[in-house]
Amino acid sequence: MTRATLNDRELVTDILTRSFVDNKSVNYIIKQDEKREQCLKGLMEYSFDVCNLFGEVFISDDRKACALIVVPDRKKVTVKSILLDIKMALSVTGISNIRKAISRESAIKKIHPAVPLYYLWFIGVEPSQQGHGIGSKLLNELIQKGLSENRTICLETSTTKNIPWYEKHGFKIYRELDFGYKLYFMKMP
Numbered sequence: 001m002t003r004a005t006l007n008d009r010e011l012v013t014d015i016l017t018r019s020f021v022d023n024k025s026v027n028y029i030i031k032q033d034e035k036r037e038q039c040l041k042g043l044m045e046y047s048f049d050v051c052n053l054f055g056e057v058f059i060s061d062d063r064k065a066c067a068l069i070v071v072p073d074r075k076k077v078t079v080k081s082i083l084l085d086i087k088m089a090l091s092v093t094g095i096s097n098i099r100k101a102i103s104r105e106s107a108i109k110k111i112h113p114a115v116p117l118y119y120l121w122f123i124g125v126e127p128s129q130q131g132h133g134i135g136s137k138l139l140n141e142l143i144q145k146g147l148s149e150n151r152t153i154c155l156e157t158s159t160t161k162n163i164p165w166y167e168k169h170g171f172k173i174y175r176e177l178d179f180g181y182k183l184y185f186m187k188m189p
Contacts, residue, residue, distance in 0.1 A: 001059065001061060004066065016068075018126065019126075027040075028180070029092075043088070054070060054081075055119070064126045067123040067138055073117075111185055117151055119155070123138065123155075136165075140169065147188070154186065155187075163186075
């Protein structure tokens with residue numbers, strides 16, 4: 001895997017947009033109108049930008065998969081982060097979903113372990129390439145990186161078919177929340 005650069009932003013956001021088009025957790029916060037796919041892409045652009053500032057963005061060596069990592073103790077409130085949040089709220093979630101999105105994010109943060117985290121926010125594989133081991137290779141590399149930094153690796157998923165895949169890589173469910181869909185909290189034990 002390699003660290004993504006700003007030149008990779010479009011590739012990363014395209015892979016993630018295609019990978020998360022039917023994701024319950026993502027669709028919970030984005031506007032559900034004729035611009036839904038545009039909002040989804042906007043969410044992935046926002047996520048890339050946040051991770052570029054306060055975490056890490058990686059691409060698989062074959063450029064078919066990517067991952068966005070947040071390192072929460074690096075996260076700071078800056079003018080740029082405030083502008084990103086405002087843009088995301090107005091163009092991605094919409095005014096009517098802002099309270100719902102903030103409430104959900106607050107609930108999620110309360111459940112995260114109070115230790116140094118390596119938070120896997122998004123991992124995606126080009127849909128036509130899924131099932132060929134590309135995601136597993138990338139996830140294994142991310143696990144090694146997080147462990148080498150002595151961080152607890154955690155994630156959430158609303159896609160129940162992905163739970164066995166994460167478990168195969170050593171993650172365990174430690175909590176669930178119900179937002180009208182189940183959100184499963186997983187970490188390396």
